[in-house]
Amino acid sequence: DVGLDPGTPGSRPEPKADALTTLFTDGITNKLIGCYVSNTMEDVVLVRIYGNKTELLVDRDEEVKSFRVLQAHGCAPQLYCTFNNGLCYEFIQGEALDPKHVCNPAIFRLIARQLAKIHAIHAHNGWIPKSNLWLKMGKYFSLIPTGFADEDLNKRFLSDIPSSQILQEEMTWMKEILSNLGSPVVLCHNDLLCKNIIYNEKQGDVQFIDYEYSGYNYLAYDIGNHFNEFAGVSDVDYSLYPDRQLQGQWLRSYLEAYKEYKGYGTEVTEKEVEILFIQVNQFALASHFFWGLWALIQAKYSTIDFDFLGYAIVRFNQYFKMKPEVTALKVPE
Known part of the structure; x- marks a missing residue:
């Protein structure tokens, strides 16, 4: 979740020779502990303990x-066990990525293929999945604070966050427009930020970690959300959002792989790339909105030393900035 999830072993700590556990991070979302027997950290089991208010x-x-579904299809680490307030799973060897990596064609083609593999997983028993995006967004909306005890925080909140009436209107508008774009509902990761992608250079592959926000959602949302993450987290820079040319290459790689996994052949037309480009960039709006609401809730409950309110402001500002640009995009005849 936006790079601050302690479930993201981004900077891998050096273990002490005599230590059998390493605490990766500690915060509201989770506590993540690596357990191992040799000091090379080759065979590591991760134990994640859920944080306060994460429910x-x-x-x-x-x-x-x-x-479990992703693991059964070879798209996730081994899940060893679950318990009431956490789970235990396999540590993936490799490097957690940064914004500078995800725009590298050699790496982004691997990411596009891996995401296509997940999106191509069949829903079981012919079940037709529905997206829970609007339901989840509505739930987050009902949890956002109406103010803060801290005076400075409250001042910023009142001046820089749109009123709840405006937020409500935008959600209604998005649901109406985006639900009708024709994007298929598939199993999505829903939080594909750079640190949730582990690149193993030796093996030449990528794996995704952290499935806290995964579930059935619009295919174009998952990609739009990933494109938004090109901008980074602690110092968000939307000039890093992928340009049309990079997106074209990324989306073509994705569609070729998606069709291949679905057994539709691998021929991809310009029109198919263009249609997906429009869907993805319009769904990127919903991603800004979702994490904007999320950050407002974190601003209220989180004990992590991070400016969540500032992050919410950045996401809502980008939503309103992008809205006229992406709604002007028209599907080719």
Whole structure:
């Protein structure tokens, strides 16, 4: 979740020779502990303990369900066990990525293929999945604070966050427009930020980690959300959002792989790339909105030393900035 999830072993700590556990991070979302027997950290088991109030933001049953489905299809680490307030799973060897990596064609083609592989997983028993995006967004909306005890925080909140009436209107507008774009509902990661992608250069592959927000959602949302993450987290820079040319290459790689996994052949037309480009960039709006609401809730409950309110402001500002640009995009005849 936006790079601050302690479930993201971004900077891998050096273990002490005599230590059998390493605490990766500690915060509201989770506590993540690596357990191992040799000091080379080759065979590591991760234990994740859920943080305070995380049940407000994360559906834990949904997370485990998605984890198991992805694991069965070779798209997730081994899940060893679950317990009441956490789970235990395999550590993926490799490097957690940064914004500078995800725009590298050699790496982004691997990411596009891996995401296509997940999106191509069949829903079981012919079940037709529905997206829970609007339901989740509505739930987050009902949890956002109406003010803050801290005076400075409250001042910023009142001056820089749109009123709840405006937010409500935008949600209604998005649901109406985006639901009708024709993007298929598939199993999505829903939080594909750079640190949730582990690149193993030796093996030449990427794996995704952290399935806390995964579930059935619009295919174009998952890609739009990933494109938004090109901008980074602690110092968000939207000039890093992928340009049309990079997106064209990325989306073509994705569609070729998606069709291949679905057994539709691999021929991809310009029109198909163009249609997906429009859907993805319009769904990127919903991603800004979703994490904007999420950050407002974190601003209220989180003990992590991070400016969540500032992050919410950045996401909502980008939503309103992008809205006229992306709604002007028209599907080719």
